Amino acid sequence: MTAVKIIRSANQMQEEANRLRSGGKTLALVPTMGYLHEGHLSLMRLARQRADILVVSIFVNPTQFGPGEDLASYPKSFERDVQLAGNEGADFIFAPSEKDLYPDGFQTYVTLQELPGYLCGRSRPVHFRGVATVVTKLFNIVKPHTAVFGQKDYQQLVIIRRLARDLNFDIDIVGSPTVREPDGLAKSSRNLYLTPVQRRDALCLYQSLQNAQAMVTEGVTDTARIVDRTKLLIQSCPEATVDYISLCDPETLKNVDTIKGPVIMALAVKIGKSRLIDNAILNP
Amino acid sequence: MTAVKIIRSANQMQEEANRLRSGGKTLALVPTMGYLHEGHLSLMRLARQRADILVVSIFVNPTQFGPGEDLASYPKSFERDVQLAGNEGADFIFAPSEKDLYPDGFQTYVTLQELPGYLCGRSRPVHFRGVATVVTKLFNIVKPHTAVFGQKDYQQLVIIRRLARDLNFDIDIVGSPTVREPDGLAKSSRNLYLTPVQRRDALCLYQSLQNAQAMVTEGVTDTARIVDRTKLLIQSCPEATVDYISLCDPETLKNVDTIKGPVIMALAVKIGKSRLIDNAILNP
Numbered sequence: 001m002t003a004v005k006i007i008r009s010a011n012q013m014q015e016e017a018n019r020l021r022s023g024g025k026t027l028a029l030v031p032t033m034g035y036l037h038e039g040h041l042s043l044m045r046l047a048r049q050r051a052d053i054l055v056v057s058i059f060v061n062p063t064q065f066g067p068g069e070d071l072a073s074y075p076k077s078f079e080r081d082v083q084l085a086g087n088e089g090a091d092f093i094f095a096p097s098e099k100d101l102y103p104d105g106f107q108t109y110v111t112l113q114e115l116p117g118y119l120c121g122r123s124r125p126v127h128f129r130g131v132a133t134v135v136t137k138l139f140n141i142v143k144p145h146t147a148v149f150g151q152k153d154y155q156q157l158v159i160i161r162r163l164a165r166d167l168n169f170d171i172d173i174v175g176s177p178t179v180r181e182p183d184g185l186a187k188s189s190r191n192l193y194l195t196p197v198q199r200r201d202a203l204c205l206y207q208s209l210q211n212a213q214a215m216v217t218e219g220v221t222d223t224a225r226i227v228d229r230t231k232l233l234i235q236s237c238p239e240a241t242v243d244y245i246s247l248c249d250p251e252t253l254k255n256v257d258t259i260k261g262p263v264i265m266a267l268a269v270k271i272g273k274s275r276l277i278d279n280a281i282l283n284p
Numbered sequence: 285m286t287a288v289k290i291i292r293s294a295n296q297m298q299e300e301a302n303r304l305r306s307g308g309k310t311l312a313l314v315p316t317m318g319y320l321h322e323g324h325l326s327l328m329r330l331a332r333q334r335a336d337i338l339v340v341s342i343f344v345n346p347t348q349f350g351p352g353e354d355l356a357s358y359p360k361s362f363e364r365d366v367q368l369a370g371n372e373g374a375d376f377i378f379a380p381s382e383k384d385l386y387p388d389g390f391q392t393y394v395t396l397q398e399l400p401g402y403l404c405g406r407s408r409p410v411h412f413r414g415v416a417t418v419v420t421k422l423f424n425i426v427k428p429h430t431a432v433f434g435q436k437d438y439q440q441l442v443i444i445r446r447l448a449r450d451l452n453f454d455i456d457i458v459g460s461p462t463v464r465e466p467d468g469l470a471k472s473s474r475n476l477y478l479t480p481v482q483r484r485d486a487l488c489l490y491q492s493l494q495n496a497q498a499m500v501t502e503g504v505t506d507t508a509r510i511v512d513r514t515k516l517l518i519q520s521c522p523e524a525t526v527d528y529i530s531l532c533d534p535e536t537l538k539n540v541d542t543i544k545g546p547v548i549m550a551l552a553v554k555i556g557k558s559r560l561i562d563n564a565i566l567n568p
Contacts, residue, residue: 014454024306105536107398108416108450113391132392133451140452166392167417168424170298252389 004086006093010101010141013055013094017143026051029144031135034058035075036084039150039179039187044088046176047148055142056085057094059101063109064130075189094142101137110136110167112159118253119155119246119266120277131156132163139169147171152178152186154266154279158253178278180206190274198272201237205269205278208233208245212265216282221259223247234269243268243275250281259284288370290377294385294425297339297378301427310335313428315419318342318379319359320368323434323463323471328372330460331432339426340369341378343385347393348414359473378426385421394420394451396443402537403439403530403550404561415440416447423453431455436462436470438550438563442537462562464490474558482556485521489553489562492517492529496549500566505543507531518553527552527559534565543568 007013020027028051030043048054058081065071082093109129115121116128139147149157157175164173179187184206185199194202208230215226227245234240245267247256256263259282266279291297304311312335314327332338342365349355366377393413399405400412423431433441441459448457463471468490469483478486492514499510511529518524529551531540540547543566550563 010452014452018454021305022308103449105446106450107396108447109395109397110451111393111395113393115391137450137452140454143454162389163392165387166390166421167394168294168298168421170302170424170427 004082004090004093006082006095008096008100010096010137013092013096013141014143016092017055017141020053021143025053026146027053027055027142027144028146028148029055029057029138029142030090030148031057031059031138032081033060033074033189034081035077035189035192036081037179037187037189039152041084041088042179043148043150043176044085044090046174047146048089050146050148050172050174051144053092054088054090055092055094055144056090057138057142059094059096059134059138061101061130061134062098063102063133064127066124066126069124070190075192094138101134109133110163112162112166115155115159115162115253118248119244120268121155123243123268128156128159132159135160135163136167136169139164139171144171146174148174148176150178151175152188152278154264155253158251184210186276186278188276190276193274194271198239198274201239202269202271202274202276204234204237204240205267205276208267209265209278209280212247213280213282216259216284221284223256223259223263226265230267239271241270243270247282288366288374288377290366290379292380292384294380294421297376297380297425298427300376301339301425304337305427309337310430311337311339311426311428312430312432313339313341313422313426314374314432315341315343315422316365317344317358317473318365319361319473319476320365321463321471321473323436325368325372326463327432327434327460328369328374330458331430332373334430334432334456334458335428337376338372338374339376339378339428340374341380341422341426343378343380343418343422345385345414345418346382347386347417348411350408350410353408359476378422385418393417394447396446396450399439399443399446399537402532403528404552405439407527407552412440412443416443419444419447420451420453423448423455428455430458432458432460434462435459436472436562438548439537442535468494470560470562472560474560477558478555482523482558485523486553486555486558486560488518488521488524489551489560492551493549493562493564496531497564497566500543500568505568507540507543507547510549514551523555525554527554531566 028047110132212226250264268277312331394416496510531547534548552561
């Protein structure tokens with residue numbers, strides 16, 4: 001393990017990227033908002049295999065939080081993050097200041113017309129504009145050959161694939177499987193906020209996906225039946241409130257009424273104050 | 285003069301750019317919509333001095349034309365353009381198809397929040413979104429070190445500088461001075477549509493700028509007086525109708541009431557069916 005190098009300025013990161021590319025090196029980027037957990041580390045391990053140089057960005061991006069969302073309270077643990085990323089073989093941590101990425105007069109945003117209108121985008125109207133914009137910036141700063149994103153944030157992954165294609169980014173976008181606790185709960189920085197009772201109820205997301213796959217395997221094709229059954233399951237958990245349950249096309253995210261091929265089941269559930277998401281491909 | 289190479293696909297252009305960059309070459313891009321005139325050629329000459337490889341793109345970008353604008357009738361002269369660009373030392377002509385740049389499902393746009401609200405953006409509401417999007421795409425496809433744009437399209441130049449800064453494009457944006465006919469009319473593909481009488485009246489744009497500089501030199505600082513005098517001058521030309529006359533900050537494009545330092549005077553005038561633009565810096 002070599003020492004990980006911390007870079008704070010976009011210009012300096014760009015110079016490093018230019019130097020490495022000129023030397024024939026390939027770069028992989030794992031963008032994060034810090035407070036790293038096993039899910040992030042699995043992205044790094046995948047990225048590590050794909051390129052000579054691994055860059056992990058740590059930046060809590062203000063433009064992807066709406067008013068009243070948890071920007072101010074988003075957990076931070078920078079020293080620990082550096083240690084963890086270093087253990088996974090990261091060569092660079094890119095951790096810019098907000099002022100560096102959003103200077104005075106900043107006014108340019110990357111927007112998608114359709115994909116942000118589904119799933120999480122419905123309750124978070126500015127979220128994906130912020131994600132698309134900061135990812136575009138990170139792509140131009142780090143100049144990676146490969147960028148790795150978690151399948152847990154499925155809508156984000158679909159949006160970034162589309163953005164990369166539409167804006168002709170010469171970058172391989174890789175989706176990495178969701179990492180789970182032994183009982184099935186998807187790893188998330190937001191799990192930190194759960195009380196023991198909430199932690200138990202949080203399992204309803206994973207159970208909903210398992211249950212839905214079982215129904216599909218038994219031959220159910222009517223997605224309304226699956227949604228109804230899922231609602232009942234989640235309502236049986238006192239701390240849980242459904243935000244959305246969607247069975248949709250894996251690429252366009254449009255709702256599917258009758259299952260004929262693989263569909264994505266995605267759901268968001270509020271557990272206490274935390275909004276948790278999960279998803280799975282359901283195969284008939 | 286070496287033969288200019290014509291490239292029709294974004295992927296192929298990207299491969300050439302990667303190959304050239306790996307070989308240590310620098311690239312300059314001159315984006316055009318074809319129908320090249322002396323103005324474009326002057327951009328190429330400037331770009332030619334700035335890099336090892338000159339790429340000229342020729343693409344009539346549909347997303348920057350609003351409904352009822354002149355997309356369908358925009359003049360084309362591809363063979364002649366190739367010849368002219370070749371004479372200026374272009375190494376590559378990048379001339380993609382519409383389908384290649386805007387595939388099925390395309391939905392990602394680059395938008396600026398403030399700068400497109402001024403000058404030409406007021407009467408062309410989707411124009412600069414289309415420009416910002418296609419320029420972002422061309423930057424990612426051609427991967428230039430330098431890109432050259434005409435100062436004649438002043439608002440476009442300011443928008444692209446801001447976009448490049450906001451999205452962290454590692455590209456030097458160069459503005460090239462307006463090329464004029466001997467009598468002062470700015471060169472434009474749209475001059476082609478002018479009758480001899482209109483051609484005479486079209487000179488009112490340049491005369492307005494000259495007259496305004498004379499007023500400023502004489503000590504006039506109240507921009508309203510300059511705008512009023514300019515309106516009278518343009519109204520005296522039977523074929524001319526004012527679209528806008530603006531004296532504004534060179535960077536933010538916000539209106540200036542009292543001239544204290546350099547301001548941009550920009551104007552758009554309809555001459556017959558053609559909408560012509562021009563601008564100049566006025567120095568007190």
